[in-house]
Amino acid sequence: MTEKRVYLNPLSAASPLTRALAPFFPRYRSLLALEAYPEHLRGPLRNLVMSTDRRILFLRNLKCACTSVAQLLYYYSEGRFYPRSIHRATRGVYLARYWWSEIEPVYQAHSAFLFTLTRSPQARAWSGFTNFFVDASNIARHNHMGPMRDHGYDPAHGESYNFDVFLDYIEHSLAIDPLQTSAHFRPQVFNIAFGEIPYDHIGKVETLADDLRVIFERAGAPGFPPKELIEQRFNRSEAPRTPLTPAQRRRVRTIFARDYEAFGYDD
Structure with a gap:
């Protein structure tokens, strides 16, 4: 009987290709820099998103409104939504996949408000x-x-x-x-490294509007986002x-x- 396949992600990104491209592309530099962290933290840290004023850090828990919230962080900086995939944005937010060198000192100092979301x-x-x-x-x-x-x-x-x-x-x-x-x-406890990353707030998709108001107020931006922005959704299944x-x-x-x-x- 033929063994059923599964697709698994590699635990290490330190391939010869990554090392060769790192001097030229920030994405590969970030991957190599994250190799300094334990295996179970590399994935979560690679999903960090930081506001350009460095006040807010959001860890994307996949399939938990992460596109909508990343778009809100872009709007917070730019006054509009990003017109393409926010997870490939090179301005308006700092994505760890490109800008780990900017995010790491903020994360290490815990100088930004750090939050994530979970979902049923x-x-x-x-x-x-x-x-x-x-x-x-x-x-x-x-x-x-x-x-x-x-x-x-x-x-x-x-x-x-x-x-x-x-x-x-x-x-x-x-x-x-x-x-x-x-x-x-996979379970969300792995995605957010639950119990190891020091969150200031873990909200829920089910109470997203209330959580966002608390998050931005505690991060020093009371009143953001307004109701019409909270109601915007991205990457929603039809x-x-x-x-x-x-x-x-x-x-x-x-x-x-x-x-x-x-x-x-x-x-």
């Missing part, structure tokens, strides 16, 4: 599934399509069937190595959410048990 594991799992395999809109989708087919993915069988396949795929990946499992799919079966809900609770315990969800 059921809603987040469904969001990851639809983003990759229903809307087919994630740029990394091609990495996972072959392995998902190995696990039984077939669009003709419908979303509920394929969500079960998706949960099989996550379980298989996590059994090999949680740190190498896609940050879109696919309606199919109700999970009782068996699927139990599986989500098992796979993401650490998230339920750490963040107090009870869905």
